[in-house]
Amino acid sequence: MSDVVLLPVYNEGGTVGHVLDAVRVYFADDVLVVDDGSTDDTVRVLSERGDVSVITHPVNLGYGRALEEGFSVARARGAKRVVTMDCDGQHEPAHIPQFLAALDEGWDIVSGSRYLPDSASVGVVAPEERREINARVTRVINAVTGWQLTDAFCGFKAYRASAIDSIDLTEPGYAMPVEMWAKAYKAGLSVREMAVERIYCDHQRFFGGELDDPERRFAYYMRVWDKALWHSTANRE
DSSP states (O other), rough: EEEEEEEESSTTTTTTTHHHHHHHHHSSSSSEEEEEEEEEEEHHHHOOOOSSSSEEEEEEOOOOHHHHHHHHHHHHTSSSSEEOOOOOSOOOOHHHHHHHHHHTTTTTTEEEEETTTTOOEEESSOOOOHHHHHHHHHHHHHHOOOOOOOOOOOOEEEEEHHHHOOOOOEEEEEOHHHHHHHHHHHOOOOEEEEOOOEEETTTOOOOOOGGGHHEEEEEEEEHHHHHHHHHHHHOOO
């Protein structure tokens, strides 16, 4: 096996089937879905498909935990390249071949950006507080790394196997991407952004608990960022 598309899913019964159908139009290798404790129609939809592999969590363990387990399984199966994308319809599977081709150019991580000049906008505008928190976190990352990222939180990415192996991800929650950027920087990985569409259709999505407060969410991201930087530094000394 050479390539895997990895999709974490939690209560996406209304979109997961359509997303997987679209993925199959552009990708013929292994599709791995991590169902992170869904309680809606997601379970039935996945059970009726014979063209994907499914890992099922009996309870919700978190976005980061789902991706971490998916990476581990993909690597155990011999994957050389892994694409991650969401199942909520906000990522366009037509970009999968482009992401994989960019890895072949020598990049370690290719990350989608919804805020590059070529990023088209589809649907409603994302809530301003979410865009503002994304921009603040992105500025912090760029100030340390010297990169010129424009979108710290896009889940549409492609990784070389060597990149996955060099970043030990442990954050189970929504801040996993922040941990990933810190550890990718410390590992000296090369990063390229590619324009993807800003597809946003649902203003009713929530993080849950205190993370629905923007400032508390930003503080959480910064705690994970600082911990990942210090931990990575300690491991290298």
